[in-house]
Amino acid sequence: MSESENIKNVRDDEIDLLDLFKRMGKGLGKMFRTLGRWLLISIVFLLRNWLPLLASVIIGVGVSYLLKFTSASFYTSDMVLRTNAIQAGDMIPYINRLHIYCKEKNQAALSEAVSLNNDQIKNIIDINAYWIIDKNADGTPDMVDFRESHDVYDTINIRMNDRLNVRVKIIQPQELHNLRDGLLMYIDKDSLFQQRNRVRLRQINEMVARLDYDILQLDSLQKIKYFEETKRLNQTGNSPILLMQEQKTQLVYSDIHGLFERKQNLDSELSLYNDLATILSDFSIPAQRQNGGMYYGKVVIPSVFVLTLIILIILHNRKKLKDIFEKY
Numbered sequence: 002m003s004e005s006e007n008i009k010n011v012r013d014d015e016i017d018l019l020d021l022f023k024r025m026g027k028g029l030g031k032m033f034r035t036l037g038r039w040l041l042i043s044i045v046f047l048l049r050n051w052l053p054l055l056a057s058v059i060i061g062v063g064v065s066y067l068l069k070f071t072s073a074s075f076y077t078s079d080m081v082l083r084t085n086a087i088q089a090g091d092m093i094p095y096i097n098r099l100h101i102y103c104k105e106k107n108q109a110a111l112s113e114a115v116s117l118n119n120d121q122i123k124n125i126i127d128i129n130a131y132w133i134i135d136k137n138a139d140g141t142p143d144m145v146d147f148r149e150s151h152d153v154y155d156t157i158n159i160r161m162n163d164r165l166n167v168r169v170k171i172i173q174p175q176e177l178h179n180l181r182d183g184l185l186m187y188i189d190k191d192s193l194f195q196q197r198n199r200v201r202l203r204q205i206n207e208m209v210a211r212l213d214y215d216i217l218q219l220d221s222l223q224k225i226k227y228f229e230e231t232k233r234l235n236q237t238g239n240s241p242i243l244l245m246q247e248q249k250t251q252l253v254y255s256d257i258h259g260l261f262e263r264k265q266n267l268d269s270e271l272s273l274y275n276d277l278a279t280i281l282s283d284f285s286i287p288a289q290r291q292n293g294g295m296y297y298g299k300v301v302i303p304s305v306f307v308l309t310l311i312i313l314i315i316l317h318n319r320k321k322l323k324d325i326f327e328k329y
Contacts, residue, residue, distance in 0.1 A: 009200060020230065026046065053309060054310065057305045057306050061301045061303075065295075065301045065302065072297075074292065075126050077287065077291045078284040078285055078287055079145075079167065079169075079284070080166070080184075080280060080283055081133070081166055082166075083163060083274065084164065084277070084278055085270075085274040085275075085278060088162040089163065092278070093132065093165055096167060096187075097130050099114060099184075101127055103128055104277075107258075115184060116187070117180070125172075125176075127170040128168075128169050129167070129169075130167050130168075131144070131167075132149075132165065134161070135159050135161050137158070138159050142164065146160075147168070173285055178284070181283065188277050189277055198277050202275060206304070212260050216260050221256050
């Protein structure tokens with residue numbers, strides 16, 4: 002291939018690229034002009050119909066407050082539990098059986114599960130358990146996954162396996178304390194959970210006994226070494242070898258302190274967390290009802306506004322819609 006042909010091919014490629022960029026520019030320009038045109042039409046349409054749209058918002062607010070005053074009040078409250086013998090991954094599905102009972106309105110099963118009478122059960126709307134999320138995996142609880150949208154493959158923000166959040170919806174918040182006791186009784190009813198907790202407590206007691214024995218042995222060893230080295234020191238004087246041995250004897254103190262700290266942690270586990278679950282944050286009686294005006298307004302106001310907007314668009318284009326209907 003001659004040099005002139007190569008130059009011609011290069012120029013043709015450059016022309017093709019320029020043509021491609023020009024077409025892309027024209028396409029983008031056309032798209033932005035179309036979007037701008039539709040945006041302008043939408044703004045003009047909204048300004049021309051501001052009165053019915055404003056009326057729809059007012060109607061939505063009125064309907065929201067009407068629902069507020071005509072609907073029975075209910076309240077929500079949260080309790081944080083520490084799971085001692087089992088992981089939260091096993092406890093959450095177990096508690097969420099109660100959510101299924103509430104959803105199916107199976108009051109008999111719910112009453113038997115939480116050991117409450119029928120009048121108390123009628124006040125319970127829902128019970129649900131949620132994961133607590135630890136952001137950056139630093140061991141500190143940061144948020145509750147109420148939307149159940151956490152990615153299980155996320156290794157930075159992780160689910161905490163030693164605690165969970167229980168949220169209840171209830172009509173009479175004064176019954177929260179009875180419901181709390183019923184939930185703890187429900188957890189204690191599971192025989193497998195109880196067996197695993199007994200195994201855990203037995204193992205802790207065995208470990209405490211072993212630590213007591215090891216601490217006693219190290220303490221005896223320390224006294225023997227100290228007595229022997231002091232005796233040698235008095236007989237031979239301060240030789241470098243004896244000073245090194247004395248330093249080695251001092252290292253026993255750190256071993257004893259380490260074992261003693263482990264024993265204290267296990268003693269705390271036995272004293273504070275000897276049950277299947279421990280309440281870290283109890284239910285609190287809420288000051289305001291959950292289903293206030295904003296509760297309904299978040300759904301009603303946008304719904305009425307969108308419905309009004311659709312009706313206005315249909316009325317504005319009724320001739321075009323009629324022609325399309327007659328054509329097809």
